[in-house]
Amino acid sequence: MSCKHCGTTFSPVKAEADFCCSGCEYVYRIIHDESLERFYDLRGDVSRPVGSSVFENTDYPWLESLIEVAEEKGPTARLDLALEGISCVGCVWLIDRVFAEAKGGIACRVNVQYGTIELEWKSGEFDLRAFAGRIKQFGYRVCPARESGESESRKVVWKLGLAGAFALNGMLYTLPGYLGMESDFLIATHFNWLSAIFATLSMLFCGSYFIGKAAKAAVQGIAHLDLPISIGIVFAYAVSWYGIWKGDENLVYFDFVSTFVFLMLVGRWLQVVAIERNRNRLADIQLDAPEVEIESSNGNRIKSRADQIKLGETYWLPSGQRVPVRSTLLSERASLGMDWISGESESRIVEQGGEAPSGAELENQFSVRLRADEEWSDSLLNKLSTRGTRSIERDQVAQKWIFRYLMVAFAIAVAGGSVWLAWGDLAMGLKVFISVLVVSCPCALGIAWPFGDEIALARLKQQGVFVTTHTLWNRLTRVRQIVFDKTGTLTRSSLALVNPEGIESLEAEALTALSRLCSQTRHPVSNTIREHLMAKGLFRSVGDVGTLEERVGFGVEWISGADRWRLGKGSWAAESGEGTVFSRNGRMLLDLRFEDLPLPDSSREVDELSKRGLAIAILSGDRMEKARRIGAALGLSENSVFGNLLPEEKAAWIEAHSAEHTLMVGDGANDTLAFETALCAGAPANEQGIVAEKADFHYLGNGIGGIRSLLKVGRQRRRSVQGLMAFAVAYNLFAIGLSLVGWVTPLIAAILMPLSSIVSLAIVWGALGKRLSR
Numbered sequence: 037m038s039c040k041h042c043g044t045t046f047s048p049v050k051a052e053a054d055f056c057c058s059g060c061e062y063v064y065r066i067i068h069d070e071s072l073e074r075f076y077d078l079r080g081d082v083s084r085p086v087g088s089s090v091f092e093n094t095d096y097p098w099l100e101s102l103i104e105v106a107e108e109k110g111p112t113a114r115l116d117l118a119l120e121g122i123s124c125v126g127c128v129w130l131i132d133r134v135f136a137e138a139k140g141g142i143a144c145r146v147n148v149q150y151g152t153i154e155l156e157w158k159s160g161e162f163d164l165r166a167f168a169g170r171i172k173q174f175g176y177r178v179c180p181a182r183e184s185g186e187s188e189s190r191k192v193v194w195k196l197g198l199a200g201a202f203a204l205n206g207m208l209y210t211l212p213g214y215l216g217m218e219s220d221f222l223i224a225t226h227f228n229w230l231s232a233i234f235a236t237l238s239m240l241f242c243g244s245y246f247i248g249k250a251a252k253a254a255v256q257g258i259a260h261l262d263l264p265i266s267i268g269i270v271f272a273y274a275v276s277w278y279g280i281w282k283g284d285e286n287l288v289y290f291d292f293v294s295t296f297v298f299l300m301l302v303g304r305w306l307q308v309v310a311i312e313r314n315r316n317r318l319a320d321i322q323l324d325a326p327e328v329e330i331e332s333s334n335g336n337r338i339k340s341r342a343d344q345i346k347l348g349e350t351y352w353l354p355s356g357q358r359v360p361v362r363s364t365l366l367s368e369r370a371s372l373g374m375d376w377i378s379g380e381s382e383s384r385i386v387e388q389g390g391e392a393p394s395g396a397e398l399e400n401q402f403s404v405r406l407r408a409d410e411e412w413s414d415s416l417l418n419k420l421s422t423r424g425t426r427s428i429e430r431d432q433v434a435q436k437w438i439f440r441y442l443m444v445a446f447a448i449a450v451a452g453g454s455v456w457l458a459w460g461d462l463a464m465g466l467k468v469f470i471s472v473l474v475v476s477c478p479c480a481l482g483i484a485w486p487f488g489d490e491i492a493l494a495r496l497k498q499q500g501v502f503v504t505t506h507t508l509w510n511r512l513t514r515v516r517q518i519v520f521d522k523t524g525t526l527t528r529s530s531l532a533l534v535n536p537e538g539i540e541s542l543e544a545e546a547l548t549a550l551s552r553l554c555s556q557t558r559h560p561v562s563n564t565i566r567e568h569l570m571a572k573g574l575f576r577s578v579g580d581v582g583t584l585e586e587r588v589g590f591g592v593e594w595i596s597g598a599d600r601w602r603l604g605k606g607s608w609a610a611e612s613g614e615g616t617v618f619s620r621n622g623r624m625l626l627d628l629r630f631e632d633l634p635l636p637d638s639s640r641e642v643d644e645l646s647k648r649g650l651a652i653a654i655l656s657g658d659r660m661e662k663a664r665r666i667g668a669a670l671g672l673s674e675n676s677v678f679g680n681l682l683p684e685e686k687a688a689w690i691e692a693h694s695a696e697h698t699l700m701v702g703d704g705a706n707d708t709l710a711f712e713t714a715l716c717a718g719a720p721a722n723e724q725g726i727v728a729e730k731a732d733f734h735y736l737g738n739g740i741g742g743i744r745s746l747l748k749v750g751r752q753r754r755r756s757v758q759g760l761m762a763f764a765v766a767y768n769l770f771a772i773g774l775s776l777v778g779w780v781t782p783l784i785a786a787i788l789m790p791l792s793s794i795v796s797l798a799i800v801w802g803a804l805g806k807r808l809s810r
């Protein structure tokens with residue numbers, strides 16, 4: 037069934053479930069409470085599930101300085117930000133409605149393709165932080181603007197516009213000659229010169245895009261597709277000037293140059309714009325070193341960034357921050373969340389003198405005192421958050437094909453031209469030489485190949501899968517093994533509340549107390565309860581009332597008036613109860629149970645992938661018994677399931693087990709080292725932008741079905757490429773044969789080029805045009 041809010045397909049755990057996650061249910065309720073239902077009329081077929089991001093308290097501290105700088109420039113302030121979570125015109129409409137309600141706003145411009153929002157407001161009147169918090173309630177998150185620099189699609193699109201204008205004007209002055217205008221006609225010479233001028237402009241401002249890339253690739257010893265394109269353009273242009281000089285119209289290919297450059301840019305734009313659109317769906321989040329307070333020798337605390345911590349220094353870590361470096365706990369006790377570095381869904385209690393690992397999140401409501409046992413440069417958090425790019429891999433099959441094609445085509449052109457030259461006909465020799473290069477130039481591949489990628493990406497979008505790297509297609513053909521992280525990939529990212537019925541039956545006073553108990557603590561159990569309360573509209577905010585105290589390792593206590601409310605371990609919160617107990621004055625009101633449940637489709641999808649001959653393994657940082665329990669539920673043997681693994685150990689396992697044939701699928705920063713080791717990587721769409729940045733694709737939905745869709749489309753695309761190659765060989769044999777006997781004129785070349793392109797596009801559509809079905 038489909039989620040009522042985001043539209044993604046999911047398999048509900050309970051038959052009555054209408055939403056894929058608590059976040060979607062929460063946003064759906066707000067939209068209806070505030071009469072914003074038109075969003076669903078404008079929404080696309082599928083959008084990103086909201087997840088848990090709407091329940092997080094975000095202060096946007098980085099936004100303060102940006103607002104201050106923007107408002108210093110005058111009465112009207114302007115700021116560009118990245119925007120995460122937008123996917124359709126419905127998102128734009130919803131954000132516009134929220135902006136229109138805010139005081140002091142002037143203009144709000146959202147760009148879905150580039151994932152940006154441009155804001156203008158009256159300085160001192162508009163509350164940008166409040167606006168950011170407001171749209172976050174609907175699942176949209178503002179982030180710092182991406183690194184400056186013109187995107188590849190923008191570089192191509194303005195060249196494409198110029199090339200189109202040059203090509204149309206070039207054909208305008210060439211067409212009369214094809215229709216019978218004599219060379220001695222009054223304005224024929226002027227038309228030829230105008231066509232030459234537009235071809236020259238096309239070469240300089242547009243063709244240089246391919247020539248520059250081809251030159252760089254050639255220097256590196258790479259046979260790039262831009263190389264044969266560039267050779268065709270350059271030779272056609274050079275020989276055309278020779279034809280003008282000699283007065284031989286059969287050697288003038290200026291219209292071909294202009295048109296060919298335009299068509300190649302169309303293909304290249306199709307190729308890059310879809311990939312960029314997929315990348316921009318997830319914001320480019322930058323993870324900086326957390327802020328801490330370093331303790332001086334006299335006991336004073338100095339605020340500083342964690343990357344300034346020296347070995348042996350004592351520092352204080354605020355609640356909710358991640359331990360920057362491996363440290364020794366000097367405070368009495370701390371509760372640490374390990375999900376970010378190991379995937380553990382349960383907290384780890386560390387006693388005084390114990391080790392606090394780098395990357396663990398402090399769940400205490402109060403700061404703790406630590407001693408640094410390593411430098412920031414050596415810490416795991418630094419390694420996980422360091423921004424890096426996957427090394428660029430070239431399509432080896434395409435390189436070999438292009439290189440052989442170039443050698444054969446050039447050899448035939450030289451041989452054919454030499455034969456005619458040996459017979460004493462220089463003009464015919466040049467004509468044969470250039471016509472072979474022109475008609476055999478891979479214009480069809482230059483258009484059809486990107487068109488095929490565009491269709492493949494569109495088909496995957498129907499299934500909620502978004503490819504973000506061009507080189508993924510070639511690597512997919514070599515995948516023989518899929519390695520999954522457990523938590524958040526094969527199972528839910530948070531604990532599942534299996535008996536929520538009792539919460540709905542609580543009286544208002546008890547709901548208020550339960551809301552207060554889980555309002556500040558960051559423990560996974562409290563987070564799950566708070567999300568459930570907010571999704572159902574049961575959360576009650578009472579502010580800082582009464583005495584709230586956390587007993588690390590036991591639970592949370594709230595004293596209000598004569599009542600003592602507790603949420604925690606049964607033996608501590610009440611006299612009875614085996615799970616997480618909610619009590620009032622020692623009397624149990626609820627005994628809540630939580631489980632780490634597999635995603636609804638995990639078992640089916642793992643079975644289908646195994647039937648296709650793919651080896652499946654689970655690498656988890658969670659406890660071995662929990663990992664094996666999930667593995668058994670999915671039908672995997674114990675030899676395929678590994679637990680208690682640190683991020684470095686995951687990467688080492690993949691390195692030792694056919695990394696060159698492995699697809700890694702994970703959801704957290706603890707998987708990024710494994711991503712860099714594996715052949716290719718994918719991630720479910722979640723709030724951790726650093727994961728999506730290092731993955732080759734991400735997918736939506738409450739399941740892993742998108743992986744099978746990706747592999748299927750990859751196979752279909754490969755068949756389309758094979759069909760294109762076969763047609764290219766047949767076409768070139770025919771076209772080169774015509775060229776060698778001297779039958780190819782500029783007019784014939786102008787006819788053959790679009791015909792070959794049409795056939796190539798038809799081949800691609802036949803292989804990829806059908807709607808996906810599992």
